[in-house]
Amino acid sequence: MFKDFSSQGIDNDEVEELLKASSIYENFFVPERAQWDSLKNLTLNIGPEMDKAFKAIEDEPRNSELIGVLTTANYNDKEKVSDKKLSQLLILFDSVNLANENLENNDVLGDAYQYLIKTFADDGGAKGGEFYTPYEVRKLLVRLVKPVEEDRIYDPTVGSGGFLIESIKYIEEQGGNPHNVSLFGQEINLSTWAICKMNMLFHNARGADIRKGDTIRNPMHREGGVLKTFDKVLANPPFSLKNWGQEEAKADAYNRFPYGVPPKSYGDLGFVCHMIASLNDKGKMGTVIPHGVLFRGGAEGKIRKGFIKDDLIEAVIGLPANVFYGTGIPAALLIINKSKPQERKGKVLFIDASQGFVKDGNKNKLRDEDVEKIIQTFDEFQDVDKYAEVADIEPIKENDYNLNISRYVDTTEEEEPVDIPAVIKEIQELKASFKETEKKLNGYLKELGFEEI
Structure with missing residues (x-):
């Protein structure tokens, strides 16, 4: 089973024992105390032994990408998980052979992990929105922004990494090399950061640069003291965050707020401004926003005015209510393009997709046909009766830079004559x-x- 080293004067048995002891799986080194044979038969003190095993894996210099990831969980917390439950899990996993050759395809473990993340989001209620964006929204936003091979792709509120994973899947679907792309993200919550790191690894996205920290107060992706810039930016920031970092934004060292600083009570445009500043000259971004961002006055109105005068906004797309975890309010997608095609310059496409959904338990869900209709409408960039309107910049200015979709898309049905x-x-x-x-x-x-x- 092992290469024959005898011609080089090396004992094959010694090599085999060394390989068994080190257990190098892919590019990770699993020390002996963390190997399955050392854990599967434990019946007492399982939690502490698992904690030690994960710490040992992280301590290996060859496993630098795992530092802080595996030890985020505490398996010695008896209130959350008992030894009995851990023993049952060991017995269960010992009955399943997860070797690569036994898997149906390379995506099985990644898909299973995504399923677990969704299940946690379903059970988490409002908390689920902090780390999970519904698959249909991820699919839609990625296909609107259209990442390509060699892109640098960034999510400043990365959560569990869904947008980044969907991006590499899309690139592969289009015939590109999903490994010939650079992925970047930042996440403020430590546990969610660890989930994201594991999600990257399970989807074979080694090398993804996922940082821990507050994106507004301390953006971690920098080059020579300035913000790193990207080809594509995708995000679902927290809605209307109160304590988002306004004071720090007023003294921002990275020139992220040239259009103005958003109000203290609404951090939505703070994240949008950060994303725009993180785009290169040909960059394109898509983000989820609450509808208030489109029409509120004051500082937010001033910022919208700046976006429109600089002709950054390519599309505003209204989604159904009750699609996202943590809120039942309808949201919108904002597509910003620093390099609009000539035929789209001076124009904004408004799409009212609020009626395209199906009930899914206590949530609403975009159907495949709803997603495809939005993408087709965006790609064609034409008026669609009672669904989409291409508006010139001038009427938007006349509307005091209000981007409320209902001002541009008339969805009222004509009354039949009496x-x-x-x-x-x-x-x-x-x-x-x-x-x-x-x-x-x-x-x-x-x-x-x-x-x-």
Whole structure:
């Protein structure tokens, strides 16, 4: 099974034992105390032994990409997970051979991990929105922005990494090399950061540069003291974050807020401004925003004015209500392009896709046909009756830079003309019928000795 080293004066048995002891799987080094044979038969103190095993894996110099990832979880927390439950898990996983040759395809483990993340989001309610964006929204936004091979792709509020994973899948679907792309992300929550790192590894996205920290207060992706810039930016930032870092933004060292600083109570445009500053000269981005961003005045109105004057906005797309975890309000997608095609310059496409969904439990869900309709409409960039409108910049300026979709897309149904003579005739017939009924009723009352009505 092992290469024959005898011709080089090396004992093959010693090589085999060394390989068994080191257990190098792919490019990770698994020390002996962390190998499956050392853990699978544990019955006592399972939690502490697992914690030590994961710490040993992280401590190996060859596993630098795993530092801080595996030890985020505490398996010795008996209130969350008992030894009995851990023992059951060991027995369960020992019955499954997860060697590469036994897997149906290379995506099995990644797909399983994504399934678990979604399950946690479903169970987490409002908390689920902090780390998970529904698959249909990820698919839609990636196909609107259209990443390609050799792109640098960035998510400043990366969560569990769904946009980055969907990007490399899309590139592969288009015939590109998914490994010939650079992935970057930043996440403020430590546990979510660890989930994202594992998600990258399970999807064979080795080398993804996922940093820990507050993106507004301390952007981690920098080059020579300035922000690193990217070809594509995709994100689902927290909606209307209150304590988002306004004070720090006022003294920002990276020139991220040339259009103005958003209000203290609404951090939405703070993230949008950061994303725009993180785009290179030909960069394109897509992000999820609450509808208030489109029409609120004050500082937000001033920022929108700057976006529109610089002709950055390519499309505004309204989505159905109750699609996202953590909120039932309808949201929109904002597509920004620093290098619009000539035929799209000075124009903004508005799409009202709020009615395209299916009920899915207690949530609403975009169907495949809903996603495809939005993508087709965006790609064709033309008016669609009661669904989409290509607006010139001038009427937007006249509307005081208000981007509320309903101002541009008329979804009202035309009322059918009323046949007045027919309505009069129907009323007359009803009156005659009523008089006849009244006459009969009075006859019955008279026979019974009651007064007529």
